[in-house]
Amino acid sequence: MVRRVAVVGAGSSGLVCVKCCLEEGLEPVCFESSNDIGGLWRFRENPEPGRSSTYRSLVVNTSKEMMCFSDFPMPAHFPSYMHNSQLLQYLRLYATHFDLLRHIRFQTTVLSVKQRPDFSSSGQWEVVTESRDGHREQQIFDAVLVCSGQYTSPVTPLKDFPGFETFRGQYCHSWEYKDPDPYQGKKVVVVGIGNSGGDIAVEISRAAKQTLLSTRQGTWVMGRTSSRGLPVDMSVITRPVALLTAVLPRRLLSWAIERSLNQKYDHQLYGLMPRHRIMDYRPLINDELPVRILTGLLVMKPNIQEFRGSTVVFEDGTTEAQVDAVVFCTGYNYSFPFLPSSIFPGPGHELTLYKHVFPPWIECPTLAVLGVFQVIGSIMPAVEMQARWVTRVITGFIQLPPKEKMLKDIEKERKRYIKGHPCPKVASLQLDYIPYLDDLAGQFGVRPKLLRLLLRDPHLGLSVLLGPCTPYQYRLYGPGQWAGARQAILTQWERVAQPMKTRAVPEPPSSRLPLLLALSGAALVVAAVCARNNLQDLLASPSN
Structure with a gap:
């Protein structure tokens, strides 16, 4: 039945x-x-x-x-x-x-x-x-x-902020937020720096007179793109990266990733530096937040200590008067x-x-x-x-x-x-x-069989082993096997490129420099080998 x-x-x-x-x-x-x-x-x-x-x-x-x-x-x-x-x-x-x-x-x-x-x-x-x-x-x-x-089920922790009952401005949870129009020309405090908090603070900062982003812990910030402007998740969610994550000390990995992120923008300088390491918690994905901070249209602040009417007091003792609205991006x-x-x-x-x-x-x-x-x-x-x-x-x-x-x-x-x-x-x-x-x-029985793939279909095997871990990998074998999985994997980068091919662009000028460098390198290797052989012959010849 x-x-x-x-x-x-x-x-x-x-x-x-x-x-x-x-x-x-x-x-x-x-x-x-x-x-x-x-x-x-x-x-x-x-x-x-x-x-x-x-x-x-x-x-x-x-x-x-x-x-x-x-x-x-x-x-x-x-x-x-x-x-x-x-x-x-x-x-x-x-x-x-x-x-x-x-x-x-x-x-x-x-x-x-x-x-x-x-x-x-x-x-x-x-x-x-x-x-x-x-x-x-x-x-x-x-x-x-x-x-x-x-x-x-949105969480709006009003009881965590003493004096909030004296605040007479407007407030809402990100669950209720739709667009920045209600905040035009106002002073707004956004509470919470998850992905929604980052997005909403950036968007409100385009309309508001002043936007302040309050956070208890701070966060590491990553953009959506990696090298050559390609999607960052297709660069980092790979099997080699997963292997390194499993075998290398988390502190070492955190240090390396944090160093890379700080090279793009210094998290301490921008007021973003969190208490946790990058490997311990998900980063904030946001392309615009650092730019809004750099232009002064968005100001980073610590956690709120209390409300005194329309004045917000932060844990570092600073205050912000005449706040018109608060948006709680405090999770669910x-x-x-x-x-x-x-x-x-x-x-x-x-x-x-x-x-x-x-x-x-x-x-x-x-x-x-x-x-x-x-x-x-x-x-x-x-x-x-x-x-x-x-x-x-x-x-x-x-x-x-x-x-x-x-x-x-x-x-x-x-x-x-x-x-x-x-x-x-x-x-x-x-x-x-x-x-x-x-x-x-x-x-x-649907986990990719890497050794079999490398032996029987090296092109596909290398794409699965070294490329992004796209979902198609789990349709190559076993129950639910999909005949189109191989082609989907081999053409995944083409689908990334297709929506951006909206304008004919000139081909980059050809350059002989890489060829010259390669030939020069080969000549140096040959010269080094010949010199080594000549030296050995000289040492081996009888002295006069």
Whole structure:
């Protein structure tokens, strides 16, 4: 009998889960509370409680070749770093291509997910949903995949700032922020320096009279491009870099990377210098923040100590008077109100998951939470790998270890990350991109076989071994093998270049200098060898 699987949410994670269920012969039913797909990437003018929200100008921080699904490359004409509307367009193309929409029930909210009385033997769940017209329905499912995301419950820590009740200006969370128009000509304080905080502070600084960016810890800042202006993630998310990260001391790696970043702009001089090392926490991806600081349109400040009406007092004793607005970019609590408290106690609590997916306390591994992690890399391919692995577990092709072993593995990972993340909740979310993908992929035979590739197809093998770890690598072998994976890997740089070929440019002038240098070098080598031989002959000749 075909197993029915409930998928909660039709964002990027929910869509790929539906597809993976279909590939494994399962019957997915996806419940989406809104009237459309896309989740976080669907811009809405007015944010809706309980749903993710984004700002109008948002551009992704990972390049298209690194963030696409493994058997569906982004359109070649799309830019490497896309506006949120283009990513939504990609998700629509994906859903249409794999015929996913007919498995989605829109405007249907999941109210509760509970174990059936015979759960220990059946592994089944009772799922209660409510449609737009208020009709409630209870259904039985063999498995539940939670894909509702981690950006639905904003954290606005007003109680952490004494005197905030005396502030009479406007304030909001980044979840509510849409564009800088309301801040035209005003003095604005942005609190928090994650990726949203950096983007929003830069954007507001173009409209506001003065923008101040307040941070407790500081941050390391990287741009989206590396050498020759190519996408930075395609340069650093590679297997050689992952190997160096695994074998070299973290302090040495941090020193080398920090030195490189400081060569571009001195983080101490710019007021950005963080307390943590670069290897301990994700950097801020932002191309414009240092420039805005350099022009004086954005001012870095420490954490806020207190509010005194419209005056903001910072921890270093400095004050800023006549502040008109505050934007809190202070993160989110993941929230799953429909799950039993035995699995998820509530917002603010640490979520304990084996391989960042399965609650280890459940007798039958038929409930999985996907996409709740933090990584230096792209989330979408990592969630896709989770979905491929999870559906193999549900169908019984993969067996999870005993609960004790899963808990031991979770604790080992937590201790590994706790040094750079004193907060256990944050530490529990961290993972290393390539090792994580390889770990899951190896459990069902889709990890790239590097030696075989190098022997049988050297061109492809070298691209996989030395090039960017694009998602296509995990479609070369095993279940879900895709015939187009090889071609996708070998043409990935062509798709990076295509959207920029919008103007005919002259070829660079040919130069004989490299040839002359090569010939000169060869001549020097020959001369050195001849001189060495002549010297040996001289030493070997009898003296007169």
